[in-house]
Amino acid sequence: MNKDNHQTINRRDFLKIVGISTATTAPLLSGCSSNNRANAGTSSSTPIPTDQMTHRTTPSTKDKVSILGYGCMRLPTIAKSSARESDDEIDQEMVNRLTDYAIEHGVNYFDTSPAYCKGRSEHAVGIALSRYPRDKYYIATKLSNFSPDTWSREASIAMYHNSLKELQVDYLDYMLLHGIGMGGMEAYENRYVKNGILDFLLEERKAGRIRNLGFSYHGDIEVFDYLLSKHDEYQWDFVQIQLNYLDWKHAKEINPRNTDAEYLYGELQKRGIPAIIMEPLLGGRLSNVHDHIVARLKQREPGRSVASWAFRFAGSFPGVLTVLSGMTYMEHLQDNLRSFCPLQPLTEEENHFLFDTADLMMQYPTVPCNDCKYCMPCPYGIDIPGILLHYNKCVNEGNVPQGGQDENYREARRAYLIGYDRSVPKLRQADHCTSCGQCNPHCPQGIDIPKVLQRIDHFVEQLKQETL
Ligand code: SF4
Ligand code: SF4
Numbered sequence: 001m002n003k004d005n006h007q008t009i010n011r012r013d014f015l016k017i018v019g020i021s022t023a024t025t026a027p028l029l030s031g032c033s034s035n036n037r038a039n040a041g042t043s044s045s046t047p048i049p050t051d052q053m054t055h056r057t058t059p060s061t062k063d064k065v066s067i068l069g070y071g072c073m074r075l076p077t078i079a080k081s082s083a084r085e086s087d088d089e090i091d092q093e094m095v096n097r098l099t100d101y102a103i104e105h106g107v108n109y110f111d112t113s114p115a116y117c118k119g120r121s122e123h124a125v126g127i128a129l130s131r132y133p134r135d136k137y138y139i140a141t142k143l144s145n146f147s148p149d150t151w152s153r154e155a156s157i158a159m160y161h162n163s164l165k166e167l168q169v170d171y172l173d174y175m176l177l178h179g180i181g182m183g184g185m186e187a188y189e190n191r192y193v194k195n196g197i198l199d200f201l202l203e204e205r206k207a208g209r210i211r212n213l214g215f216s217y218h219g220d221i222e223v224f225d226y227l228l229s230k231h232d233e234y235q236w237d238f239v240q241i242q243l244n245y246l247d248w249k250h251a252k253e254i255n256p257r258n259t260d261a262e263y264l265y266g267e268l269q270k271r272g273i274p275a276i277i278m279e280p281l282l283g284g285r286l287s288n289v290h291d292h293i294v295a296r297l298k299q300r301e302p303g304r305s306v307a308s309w310a311f312r313f314a315g316s317f318p319g320v321l322t323v324l325s326g327m328t329y330m331e332h333l334q335d336n337l338r339s340f341c342p343l344q345p346l347t348e349e350e351n352h353f354l355f356d357t358a359d360l361m362m363q364y365p366t367v368p369c370n371d372c373k374y375c376m377p378c379p380y381g382i383d384i385p386g387i388l389l390h391y392n393k394c395v396n397e398g399n400v401p402q403g404g405q406d407e408n409y410r411e412a413r414r415a416y417l418i419g420y421d422r423s424v425p426k427l428r429q430a431d432h433c434t435s436c437g438q439c440n441p442h443c444p445q446g447i448d449i450p451k452v453l454q455r456i457d458h459f460v461e462q463l464k465q466e467t468l
Pocket of ligand 2: 369370372373375388442444447449
């Protein structure tokens with residue numbers, strides 16, 4: 001064994017090697033596979049009551065909305081994967097069963113978009129929900145005119161009408177301008193103002209075909225602030241924001257382009273606008289946390305899942321209308337229902353416990369990849385999220401070798417290398433990255449992907465120089 005090489009890979013060097021300082025790292029994830037995403041630590045097998053769902057009231061329409069909202073961006077496929085990533089056929093029978101189970105347990109808010117599941121979500125959701133009377137559910141969809149060829153007035157209106165058709169409805173309960181802030185003010189102007197689409201949607205609300213009008217916010221805070229400054233004119237019925245116990249105070253630290261949820265929620269509260277919450281688990285990161293964090297949460301509440309802390313955090317704010325969760329499998333749905341049937345709001349002391357937990361999580365050197373796959377496909381075939389998820393998984397499980405003095409060094413090194421080959425085929429590993437940089441502009445987390453890949457590859461190469 002080469003002692004010199006061991007000495008080059010102590011913890012501090014490792015952080016340098018992968019180019020991630022603790023100031024720019026986030027607790028993470030990995031293993032954010034849909035199989036384990038929401039269920040880390042779930043132990044409860046108690047029956048879930050059907051009459052205990054917590055509801056909140058929409059100020060404008062007085063809708064009684066379930067605090068758990070069904071996010072329909074990860075519907076199941078017949079190949080037992082998520083239709084968000086997979087081209088496999090959506091398993092309509094399973095979608096119907098999940099819908100039935102959700103409705104039976106009090107869920108009445110279903111959130112979809114023309115963009116979800118590669119354009120197939122609205123259709124599948126329309127089939128599942130149309131089996132129920134129209135007043136038994138609230139449907140939320142979006143004007144997802146992201147691509148310039150859908151910016152024209154005609155194309156955007158056609159998208160809106162197609163949503164009504166696919167969902168088999170003649171009115172929408174909640175309509176969102178989708179992804180406001182992505183591309184800054186210029187994109188907002190092109191998508192909604194110059195083509196008159198915002199005026200069109202306001203008219204549709206007046207006509208009753210849209211019952212509540214709002215927007216989902218990602219990205220440039222200037223657009224968020226601007227739209228709220230126009231609240232007197234537009235009368236937003238709700239706004240969808242990303243909120244979770246890590247983003248509450250650390251969103252900007254994780255990615256300077258993000259804004260802390262504390263600010264977003266506070267601005268809505270000032271104006272009395274209800275918030276709909278997305279990413280309560282931060283792309284799965286808050287259910288797949290470091291073993292030390294799992295132990296901390298479990299010690300506090302052995303019977304609760306790790307994910308349930310994040311759901312309770314999001315649901316405890318009184319100005320929150322519903323907390324969205326994308327549920328692919330029945331166990332996700334059941335675990336989430338346990339958190340909300342009924343919701344037990346966090347006490348002030350529990351809130352502090354979670355904020356302290358978030359501070360601790362910030363100390364783990366994971367890469368803030370949430371497996372969104374916006375960077376894919378890489379023209380050179382690199383499995384970018386696969387590489388980053390494996391790295392994060394090893395950090396969370398304590399399998400990042402921290403130098404020859406570390407008594408677990410051999411075991412951690414073996415686990416890292418063997419797991420790497422199993423998770424990512426050799427031709428798709430970091431050493432094949434050409435540093436072309438084509439992926440970088442697509443990463444909403446602002447990760448310098450080629451730089452991180454290069455450094456992970458360097459680290460892997462150093463590990464390989466040792467003898468197993
Ligand atoms: S920089 Fe690397 S990972 Fe990114 S697109 Fe180019 S080859 Fe693929
Ligand atoms: S775009 Fe960024 S956050 Fe999304 S999968 Fe790729 S690296 Fe991860």
